[in-house]
Amino acid sequence: MAITPGRNPNSLLALILPSEFQANQFAVTEKGKEWHLYKFLRAPSAIEELKPYSTGQGGVLVWMDNGTLAYINNGGRFPPPTRFTKFFELHPGVCIRIHGDSDDAILETATFFGTLESFQKQIEISYKNNLDFDDARAEQLALIMDKNQSRKICFIGSKLNSAVSAMIATRPYPLNLYLETASIDNDAFLKHFQGRTTPFGSLTSEQSLATSLFKTIFHQLNLFEHFRVNRLPNDLILQLLSAPVKSVGFTVGEENNDFDLMAADILPKEIRIQTLYEAAFPTTFMLSFLRRVAQLGHLESLELSLCVDDPIPAEAGMALLGLLGASKNLKSLKLPVSGEALDDQFIKDLFDVIEKHDKLTVLSISVYPKMLDPQFKWLKHLMQRNRRVHVTNNHGLDWKYDRELEKLYALNRFLHGSHMVTKEPLSIRTLVLVTALTYGAVNHFQRAASLLGDQADILCEVLHEIDLANEAHDDSSLLKRKGDDDDEGNPADSELGPRRKRQWK
Known part of the structure; x- marks a missing residue:
């Protein structure tokens, strides 16, 4: 559900009135309609906080303190026109396009958004090629990659210059790198990659790479978990298929x-x-x-x-x-x-x-x-x-x-999930078993039977624990009765004579 900025006491954004514009701020008009412009009331704690603002009337425009303008939306439309000629776009769960004149300010804002916590499995990055990356700005981009190192990092439609290519080749951790219509500087990447000894991770490129880069990478394929690239000659396809790599891909x-x-x-x-x-x-x-x-x-x-x-x-x-x-x-x-x-x-x-x-x-x-x-x-x-x-x-x-097919999908998901639970620790399996039988499977014979069959070892453990508990309870009761008899001094029965003490083992 979309949120109207500024109307909630916990709002992240506040409306900027035209009378409040700073010297470097201006109105944004699209098809004769003026966009509302906002500012942050506080720093967001995670990307998830931005999602409610990304829907509604096509997203929101936010002026940043450094003079950049961030367009936050769901990625479903083109951004409104502005005076700026440069942009950097991130998609870590919402689409954030950062406009500005200063390369340093644009990268500063990109780092601000790109290092926020996110639950997404990948982050997409693209930028206009007139954005000049020197070594310092490449290190700003490195901060974004470092924060998202466990995710798939996709570069889309951009030309990665020598500074960016060198930075990527020297990341000290395994990457999951995807180049979608994006190209790297072959010489810079080659220069910094050829001395690498630590795992690189995964590299997927929709475009072909230079022959010189091919030959170097193919001598170090053992550093990759996954390698996919298009338009390989026959000898390199053979070399790729013969390499100790878990996953490969190529075109024919x-x-x-x-x-x-x-x-x-x-x-x-x-x-x-x-x-x-x-x-x-x-x-x-x-x-x-x-x-x-x-x-x-x-x-x-x-x-x-x-x-x-x-x-x-x-x-x-x-x-x-x-x-x-x-x-x-x-x-x-x-x-x-x-x-x-x-x-x-x-x-x-x-x-x-x-x-x-x-x-x-x-x-x-x-x-x-x-x-x-x-x-x-x-x-x-x-x-x-x-x-x-x-x-x-x-x-x-x-x-x-039809409904029959939907039920089959649901049943098979349950049965498969029941089998997969057997790989989890015993404490988790016990909890899942009790919860499933209590809230669902007990009313469906086929599901209950499969669940009990997959978790038979847990049931045996539970029954064994119950037996031990019962034995302990019986022993405790008998010992208590013995103590009571001893306290009473074993009085004689008037008809049967002196009571004999029980013999306990």
């Missing part, structure tokens, strides 16, 4: 079409391959890759982004099904394909194989075969036979059809 174009991988020593357990739109389906490459990985059987995650207009060759589909059957440790299969790349019958065959797969938990398909299965019977059958696998669309969302 016409130049790679005839490359055969049947003799390759493929080591990564997570692989993402994208075919290029302008190229025909790389049959030779894909067949050799799928068959070789099936032989090795070590794959845990596979994503094939097939950008083709026609259905893939039948033999490629069969090879993919063969890989799925042979890869017993495969946990995730994502098929974000375009057009009619996967025909309806292939999806049916895919479901049949997955029905018997023990480890697969994620299946993502871009199009459901509604022509042959308009009532989603294939999906319902799969979800009833394999409770572990979660079938989604490209956006990770459940497929929608």
